[in-house]
Amino acid sequence: MPKCKNSQTLPSHFGLVSRRDFLKFCGVAAAAMGLPLSMGAKIAEAVAALKRPPVIWLSGQECTGCTETLLRSTHPTVESLILDLISLDYHEALSTPSGHLAEEAKKKAIAANKGKFILVVEGAIPMKDNGIYCQIGGRTMLDILKETAPLAMGIVAIGSCASWGGIPSSGPNPTGAVGAAEALGGKFKVINIPGCPPNPYNFLSTVLYILTFKKLPDLDNQGRPRFAYRRLIHEGCERRPHFDAGRFALEYDDEGHRRGWCLYKLGCKGPETYNNCPAILFGNVGARSWPVGTGCPCFGCSEKGVGFTAPIAAQASLVHFSTTGTPFKGEERVGGGRLCLTPPQTFPPIHPPEGHGPSAATVGVLSGLTGVALGAGAITATKLGKKETESDDKAGKE
């Protein structure tokens, strides 16, 4: 439990949230980001000290799954914590007012918090025919986003749809759906939290990071926070030893599947998908509470070009070393650290042979050779002796 001097009591706006639950939450969030536990205290202080940071939550082509994951799958009290922790000034599904009242509230909130609010985008943005396929209050999502983005302190795209288009953008993509970053024309730095749905802790941790350190977390080349999307699912997968040992489930409910073997041959996309699912799991219900853990191959929901694109049963393409061993361009970890994902063809024996003594033939050949060498040496030495006496004789005659 992080120690937090300045948070002996919580501000009144935290409502029914107990201090214990609040600190626990901050500690978990710090752990999810790979920060030391002492950072949990810092986060708690930052959050408690703030006037609740305003959040404007825009929804485009989405299923509200990202909102659902945020509400349900965490600590028992986290929904109230979230609603009290941030000041969710506008959210189509969660706002109490609706219709004109809601739009009015949004306008007021933006005007009052210009440059201070966090803009969260959920869902893809249709671009075709000037974006007419998604309208809110008579205006297209595209217009709303373009108008709101410049006024925000930071933009977070939650879910695969907002990150890179997600399911609405899968072929034939009738509405021309794209992610928030692309819809804004690459003019704004957008933090992408892809996933369908993304792990709520990845989102919360990102928001808390921004609030605590007043800067963006380390992002990779696709705008994803490194603390969450640095590693392939395959790297942290609990079934990875089965992959390395060549033990694969070949059909659902076959012996290998029942025994929990690797799902690669059933089409698991773990080897091409970057996410921390195997590390932080879902729903706080303990071990194996993530797709691969329950026996369902990963379908790559958080990876552009994999989720909603590659056929579910298609085998993932494995990452190999390039022929010269040079790291790939845009590589996250340089220095030959990239995992070679090809399973080995053979495995070392359990009882390795402990070597051999000399064979009769070897001893024979060796002693023969030694004999020849010694003989040749002796003959040479004798010859040399003779030469010397000869030359001595010559010298004497001269």
Added chain:
Amino acid sequence: MVEESQPLGGKIVTKPFLVLAALAAVGVVLMLYRYLYGLGAVTNLSDGYPWGIWITYDVLVGTALGCGGYAMALLVYIFNRWEYHPLVRSAVLTSVFGYTLAGVAIFLDIGRYWNGYHLFLPWYVNFNSVLVEVALCIAAYVGILWLELAPTVLEGHQDNPKAQRARQRLERWLPVIVALGILLPTMHQSSLGTLMIIAGYKLSPLWQTPLLPLLFLISAITMGFAITVFESILSSLAFKRPFETPMIAKVGGVMVWLIGVYLVIRLADLLLRGAPVFSSGFLSSMFILENLLYVVPLVLLASPAYRANLRSLFVASSSLLLAGSLYRFNAFLVGYSAGPGWTYFPALPEILITLSIVALELMGYLYFVKRYPVLPKAEHV
């Protein structure tokens, strides 16, 4: 001092050459077998003994025998003894073959030879490895040796103006090449000793000492002088040339001093550490044999009168070569124990491959001295 060298001339393909070629051919077939069926098919190597006769003989003894060029360069260029210069070319030639084939032998020995080029890609290199230093040094030194030999080869093409221009250009760089040719062996010959320091208690206390690098370096230099003397006598005998007695006798004198220094350090170290010299059974006998072989040249060459005697020079240099080789075998194989249950003795194909490498070395030597001006011009006595 103007000195001239000349090619020996004569037929390249002679009877001894054919015998050597046959030996080499056997080895080449076995090498192919090794690449097709793996190390287990031709060697007795195991997880406990990943280094066998190939590393011990071809690399350790081979490069130490190849130290002729290094030792002579040290004497001539560093100690400014130009009177020994006529011996340098043939010494460099033996070094070229000793080192090049040691490099080749490494590629036989490493299991995953297809990753061998990783050594030259910095992002793959583990700079904390002792072996990396040795490998990089040896690789660099092989190149340097060929550059040292290049003027000789170019000189052989007298009527080719391009070759002569290249030679002149090369000779301008010779000081740098020679300097590197002295630095690199100093580094890796001592590091070869360091390799066994990290083996810790697996190596018998008769050989395990923090002074291993120094002892390896000194013994490599003495072996370099010994091989120069040995080779000079044998080539004079084989090609019926006059002996270079006064000069090699002086080299013998240098050798005596070095052996003295070596033995003092070696014995003092054993005494200070209280090593079980006589109570280690078989290892003790090997240790005593090794050091007796060191004492032989010390006794034989002690007085200047003996040094002028060709026979004692020959016996002394052979004994010293055996001593240095045995020291390396003892420190790397005989005195090394991988733990209970593990044994190693080279398999027949392993030995045959090593023999074929030696045969290749000798064939190369014969070809070069006959074709190129390596040996000093014979002056009639």
